[in-house]
Amino acid sequence: MFETDSLPYLNPSQDRRVALITGGNSGVGYYTVLHLYLHGYIVYIAGRSRSRVLNSIRELKQDATAIRSTYTSQQSSSERFLGDLFYLEIDLSSLASVISAVETFKNLENHLHILINNAGAMALPYSLTNDGFDIQIQTNFIAPFLLSMKLLPLLEKTADDFPLISPPRIIYLSSVGHQLCFHYFNMNSTFNYKPAFIFTWLRYGLAKTAGIHFMKMLALRNPKILCMSVHPGYVMNTNLFSYWTRLPIIGILFWCLFQIFGYFFGVTNEEGANAIVKCSLNPNLTLEKDNGKYFATGGNEALPSKVAQNMDFAARTWIWTIHQLSERGITIPS
Template identity: 55%
Template structure:
């Protein structure tokens, strides 16, 4: 099993590493941030609610104190806490993405770690103000725009140590193997079936993005992960909050989780494993890691280079139509 203690503990006065993470206030993102903070990273938690992120920051600081209280002074002298900061970001609005990126750039000169973690799953069909199906925009398109805007802070200078991008995909990306076409919104009934195709498509496009970024930016290690089945995060709340059926779904998810699931903290391990020093751009760029960070081969559609190129071209063109110019190199 992966052990977060194996990761390097940083002293920010000599090695200041900056992380930008989306959705770090809840679920497995919360524990990802906790371990980064315990390991000395400067973490920008990009979220849509300042109140929720501030409350998470308070809980993270308390939890860090509890964990450090279990260590001896000898151990603690080599373990320095990082910093936790809030950046406002609503992934359902491209304008908010641009604004968050601008804010970040006024505060930092370089970026070591970009974790594209936020997501929604299996919600009813709807279209954002930018005109994308909502799961596609939040899980993929907005993250594509963030990566495009921030990667320049990661790979231009040799001062940026060990730059990495980690995208939270899902085993659910495999739903897109039935049919992959980003222009097809799967707006059909019943939602409980077709919503999974929309989720799968977004998470497959995310894996394509990672592969394409790895090709275009060989100095930045870009990987995708599936965190495992983490049944106690807010990801399932659309189902568990349904009137009457919500409780049944909750019971079902708990049962499923008790056989196949991992805890919220263990859900962060696949992401954290991708920070280990044995991974390198030469041998691991574009790879996919599943529960506890075990390397896996993603679906055939996700692996297919032609599909990856098509996803890139489609996204660049759709963003351009909306006034957002991104990397057009093929």
Template identity: 50%
Template sequence: MFSSNLDFNPDELPYYNPIKDRKVALITGGNSGIGFYTVLHLYLHGFIVYIAGRNFNKVSQAIKKLKIEANRRRSLIVENDLNSRFLGELKFIEIDLLNLLNVEKSTKIFKQLESNLNLLILNAGVGALPFGITSDGFEIQFQTNFISNFLLTQRLLPIINNGGRIIYISSIAHRLEFFQFDRNWNFNLKPNIIFTWFRYAMAKSSGIQYMKLLSIKYPNILCYSLHPGFIMNTNFFAYWTRIPFFGIFFWFFFQIFGWFFGCSNEEGSFVTLNCSLNKKIYKNGSYFTTGGKLINSSRISNDLNYATDTWIWTIKELEKRGFKNLD
């Protein structure tokens, strides 16, 4: 049913009957890219999936495509297997990671809709962007990839039940944080083609540190972070490919790099699915790479003293903006 050069098969992961064993997942950025395929497989495995996004129309269109693709794949399954596999549900919830008040409001709405959350996937992210500051006063990559995820997770922790899982999609680029950067740095320096990656690395490294501390503070919740692989056929590099004249060179580079080292969006979702559904319990706070391989993240992201510093800094910054009782 699936063809892949990775040693992983989603069919081998457990399936759930949503009537008898209701499993609820919330995923950010689930309407495109690897998030789309993550949602597809969770839906095929019987999960009630809330797709968090800013645009109702875009998510609604994605839900239509997801249902069509799910039914197509189910039509290829033999009847005996089909009788033990149930489709879940697909729902939209508005969450704008560029607006912390919206994130706060959305968590309150979600907790009114659901009393238990089994799986939280922090999938949405941005990178390789020119410098910008959000209305909340954070660098755009740092807020989208870390700060908003921190606020979202802290507010949802009370309904994540024992045995629940939190998955953070990081990047191999987190290793560009060679030493613990001051979290007040925004790297508003030129050339942007270099310093945008330091901004990105700091955000993604902070996310891994956050998972490490959560795994210690809440040992009954599995907290994993991961690098999904080199996925070149997304809009992630759109800024660079649209630069006048030089953009065509970036486009060719990304195409060639992706040919030799890249993986598809669906293959990129496999490590998230493995962390989300595999009944094998890995060490809490672990870091994974393409296909679900367990590896070590960078020295900076693994250092608990640095992680504690990042945690304290984040709490203080959010408190300055009126978000209390987060620790």
């Protein structure tokens, strides 16, 4: 039984709650969507490929039907209801696309209860986006920052309009890989050095540390919203490793290495999603005791690295990001 079966189920015809997740068409995102949908949430899957997301919506509906067929008749008729699934176009490698996705979403919904910044890219070669950021920094940190900040007014309105339910949440998918950022590096660091297959990990670590800083700063500045970072576990069968496993010839070696590692230390995609679903739905998580925290495999609270915990560094990351966005003509209301 999936561990989140004990989390509350909603009847969307009486209690309509909306979630938005980036990259919900594959990996841990897919199973996060599946369980939010089974729990009665209206889920927007924001992705860059319409066809991939629509295919995943079809599969999600089939998987949900199969799971519902295992419910008792009482569960399926009076306790558990399916939510709904929609596609939202977003490409995190384009800040204009992020802003446009927010505008589209605001035209469709008046409330947002859960925002999950799940989409990510790992250990890619150094390459600049059209916005002038390294692809990993933008996908893993800058774009989730912008998306969250642009949706913040809607999340705050939701908190005001629904004072009696659990507060709106922002979940950021960090990674244990944030620990690779063992020192507070200047956010302008590109680590564009050789051997590239080593320095690429520092960019990943930098981005995932910045994401934890972001959640901690937001928790401090916007105490109406419950902000959390999550490491889902080592989940080796997602597409996150595909750059490496698709390399000619040595790709097969990487694939074998990842499979062996996963056999000993890994969790399945669905177990990885467990941590995210718990952070999204657990009613025992509160603003007073959990805001800004980091959760690891299985949704268990953990301490991130010393660099990620440091609030002076978090403030520096925040100021750097606001400044970078403003240089590109994007203002974030203070």
